[in-house]
Amino acid sequence: MSNSKILANGVDVYYGSKQALFGISMDIKEKEVTALIGPSGCGKSTFLRCINRMNDLIEICKVSGSIKVDNEEIISEKTDVVSLRSKIGMVFQKPNPFPKSIFDNVAYGPTIHGLVDSKNELEEIVHSSLKKAGLFDEVKDRLNEPGTSLSGGQQQRLCIARAIAVNPEIILMDEPCSALDPIATAIIEELIDELRLNYTIIIVTHSMQQAARVSQKTCFFHLGELIETGETNKIFTNPDNTKTQDYITGRFG
Amino acid sequence: MFFWSLVLIAVGIFSSFIYGRSRIKLNSKKQGTKSKSLPNYYAQYVLMWCLFPALIVYFSWAIFQEQIIQNIVISNFEFIEGAVYNEGLLLAEIRNVSNNPSFADGKSIEIINAASHYSSLRQISQISFYTSIIIIMLLGALYASQKLKPEFHAQHTIEKYIQYILIFCSSVAIFTTIGIVFSLIFESLRFFAEVSIFEFLFSTEWYPFIPIREGQTAAEGSFGAVPIFAGTFLVMVVAMCVAVPLGLLTAIYLAEYASQRVRKIVKPLLEILAGIPTIVYGFFAFVSVAPFVKAFGQSIGIDASPTSALAAGMVMGVMIIPFISSLSDDVINSVPQSLREASLGIGANKAETIKKVILPAALPGIVGAFLLAISRAIGETMIVVVAAGTAPNLTGNPFENVTTVTVQIVVALIGDQEFDNPRTLSAFALGLVLFVITLFLNIIALQIVKRYRERYE
Numbered sequence: 001m002s003n004s005k006i007l008a009n010g011v012d013v014y015y016g017s018k019q020a021l022f023g024i025s026m027d028i029k030e031k032e033v034t035a036l037i038g039p040s041g042c043g044k045s046t047f048l049r050c051i052n053r054m055n056d057l058i059e060i061c062k063v064s065g066s067i068k069v070d071n072e073e074i075i076s077e078k079t080d081v082v083s084l085r086s087k088i089g090m091v092f093q094k095p096n097p098f099p100k101s102i103f104d105n106v107a108y109g110p111t112i113h114g115l116v117d118s119k120n121e122l123e124e125i126v127h128s129s130l131k132k133a134g135l136f137d138e139v140k141d142r143l144n145e146p147g148t149s150l151s152g153g154q155q156q157r158l159c160i161a162r163a164i165a166v167n168p169e170i171i172l173m174d175e176p177c178s179a180l181d182p183i184a185t186a187i188i189e190e191l192i193d194e195l196r197l198n199y200t201i202i203i204v205t206h207s208m209q210q211a212a213r214v215s216q217k218t219c220f221f222h223l224g225e226l227i228e229t230g231e232t233n234k235i236f237t238n239p240d241n242t243k244t245q246d247y248i249t250g251r252f253g
Numbered sequence: 254m255f256f257w258s259l260v261l262i263a264v265g266i267f268s269s270f271i272y273g274r275s276r277i278k279l280n281s282k283k284q285g286t287k288s289k290s291l292p293n294y295y296a297q298y299v300l301m302w303c304l305f306p307a308l309i310v311y312f313s314w315a316i317f318q319e320q321i322i323q324n325i326v327i328s329n330f331e332f333i334e335g336a337v338y339n340e341g342l343l344l345a346e347i348r349n350v351s352n353n354p355s356f357a358d359g360k361s362i363e364i365i366n367a368a369s370h371y372s373s374l375r376q377i378s379q380i381s382f383y384t385s386i387i388i389i390m391l392l393g394a395l396y397a398s399q400k401l402k403p404e405f406h407a408q409h410t411i412e413k414y415i416q417y418i419l420i421f422c423s424s425v426a427i428f429t430t431i432g433i434v435f436s437l438i439f440e441s442l443r444f445f446a447e448v449s450i451f452e453f454l455f456s457t458e459w460y461p462f463i464p465i466r467e468g469q470t471a472a473e474g475s476f477g478a479v480p481i482f483a484g485t486f487l488v489m490v491v492a493m494c495v496a497v498p499l500g501l502l503t504a505i506y507l508a509e510y511a512s513q514r515v516r517k518i519v520k521p522l523l524e525i526l527a528g529i530p531t532i533v534y535g536f537f538a539f540v541s542v543a544p545f546v547k548a549f550g551q552s553i554g555i556d557a558s559p560t561s562a563l564a565a566g567m568v569m570g571v572m573i574i575p576f577i578s579s580l581s582d583d584v585i586n587s588v589p590q591s592l593r594e595a596s597l598g599i600g601a602n603k604a605e606t607i608k609k610v611i612l613p614a615a616l617p618g619i620v621g622a623f624l625l626a627i628s629r630a631i632g633e634t635m636i637v638v639v640a641a642g643t644a645p646n647l648t649g650n651p652f653e654n655v656t657t658v659t660v661q662i663v664v665a666l667i668g669d670q671e672f673d674n675p676r677t678l679s680a681f682a683l684g685l686v687l688f689v690i691t692l693f694l695n696i697i698a699l700q701i702v703k704r705y706r707e708r709y710e
Contacts, residue, residue, distance in 0.1 A: 052598065054594065054597070054598065057593070057594065057597065059512065059513065082600050082601075082602050083600065084600075085597065085598060085599065085600035086599065086600030087600075089598070089599070090594075090598035090599075092591060092594060092595065092598075094591060096589070096591035096592055096594070096595045097595075098592060098595065098596070098610055098614070099592075099613070099614050100613070108596070108599065108601075108609065108610075109599040109600065109601075112599070112600070112601050112605050112609070113600060159595070162595070162599065163598070163599065166599055166600060
């Protein structure tokens with residue numbers, strides 16, 4: 001057995017008086033791709049955003065329970081959110097490059113975290129991050145152009161490059177392909193497969209084919225509860241729970 | 254007279270409405286078909302054909318009646334050979350006598366004759382006014398009633414008319430603006446006929462006094478507006494020094510840090526600041542701030558005058574805080590949430606996110622807000638009239654008395670003066686300069702704001 005990277009235990013989330021997540025417990029292994037699937041509004045994005053404390057941005061959102069990252073509790077007043085987030089990169093549903101140049105987009109993280117001492121070093125990080133995100137060859141001649149001038153798929157890869165530039169250990173992806181065409185989606189999926197070697201990846205997706213293609217583990221959420229979790233192969237071929245069975249065969253959702 | 258005619262028109266359009274409604278119902282019943290539009294549209298159609306011609310008659314009478322009557326009276330007046338007449342005074346006298354016959358005592362026979370002529374003309378005018386209103390309304394209704402057939406698309410026509418009405422209303426504002434601009438330009442040209450434009454724009458002596466009586470030994474006036482522009486600029490700079498940091502930081506607090514509840518209370522409160530009449534700010538500047546500035550100046554060894562650029566500028570700065578904070582708050586808010594999440598998701602803290610992502614993204618809009626605030630500041634009048642003084646000093650020292658374009662316009666127009674000398678005409682030249690500057694600032698600002706909006710919406 002490989003090590004637990006993230007260990008969630010009894011996570012409840014409330015938006016105001018409405019409970020969105022009910023006692024989620026989950027064990028996420030290192031250097032694997034875990035897919036969170038389920039119908040809209042089932043709480044999979046909410047859970048994802050608990051892991052890097054993104055829910056802090058929502059005033060009425062209350063999180064309780066325990067999530068441990070590398071055996072360190074993160075649902076706590078004392079957690080250093082900044083260092084947590086530098087360890088956990090995030091890629092969002094809609095590509096959201098800053099209105100800055102391609103170079104500055106990737107350089108943003110390393111600069112604010114003081115990871116580099118010289119311009120050369122920064123350039124090196126930017127180039128290697130773009131290479132890891134499979135974007136370098138396409139943009140190497142126009143690093144000074146605005147990031148927003150790229151196509152949707154390229155923008156999303158730019159956002160991935162931006163996330164991995166601070167050398168995170170975990171990457172959270174919140175439906176990273178839902179705004180992209182099939183070709184761009186295929187490229188990103190290939191990329192996820194490569195990134196798995198170095199990063200622990202959690203991906204929320206609406207596409208069951210995508211979950212089946214890219215993930216090793218799959219977790220099925222329904223109405224704020226974690227119904228079933230297991231090897232992707234098993235979930236998609238022989239699930240234990242009838243709800244899971246119904247969902248993956250398209251009977252609801 | 255004009256009140257009763259309004260009543261007449263009201264009665265006319267009311268009955269035309271009723272008439273149109275019942276007529277179309279009758280017509281469609283007769284033909285046994287349903288009318289293409291609802292009966293009300295036909296009624297409105299008749300109403301409009303009654304109302305608008307009547308309004309045209311009404312307004313042309315209101316505008317031209319007096320002028321025409323006066324011209325007829327004057328042209329029939331029996332002028333006595335050799336006597337000198339002032340036309341305006343003569344007309345006033347004739348009107349007085351005609352309105353109030355007891356004034357006739359002691360007036361010359363020509364005037365009494367003219368007065369009775371004037372009265373009779375007015376009566377004729379009044380009778381023909383009512384008659385023509387009634388006739389034009391009847392004609393309008395007659396024309397419209399011929400169209401009252403079930404197959405006539407009254408609704409389409411009404412919609413077209415409504416569009417014309419809307420176009421007319423919006424063009425009123427535009428034509429008023431154009432009219433003001435042209436009057437500014439032409440009066441300024443009269444000014445520049447007497448004072449060279451180079452003197453006005455580049456000379457540093459502002460001494461707009463001219464001899465009132467002939468032979469008076471006052472010096473020639475000089476009209477170099479540089480000290481005035483400099484004063485305006487100085488006050489504006491002081492105001493922006495106050496308003497930019499306060500307004501921008503307020504906006505950042507409201508948009509990024511304040512909770513929804515605080516925001517809901519604070520934002521309207523700030524906007525109330527913008528609603529305070531500027532003369533009230535003027536008092537405040539003169540009574541509270543100016544003495545404080547003077548005392549402060551003395552305490553650091555600068556001789557400050559009782560009214561100063563600093564006092565006026567500071568209060569003006571407070572006045573324009575809400576412009577900057579409210580507009581900047583809007584642009585900061587319209588920076589997409591996804592950019593905040595992206596930055597925070599990488600592990601940036603709030604300050605870094607604001608400084609490096611949100612402000613750069615919102616910058617064009619914020620600059621637009623600054624420019625609008627500047628144009629507001631240089632057009633502001635009452636605060637500077639009360640608190641900046643009227644002395645055209647060419648100085649960079651904010652503790653001194655300065656004067657601004659708007660103050661000089663006020664000064665030039667105070668008192669009973671005809672618009673025939675450079676002193677009063679200078680108001681138009683100054684107004685033109687002010688207008689051109691604020692116009693350009695507004696255009697640039699709106700362009701910037703617009704371009705920014707296009708990018709994110």
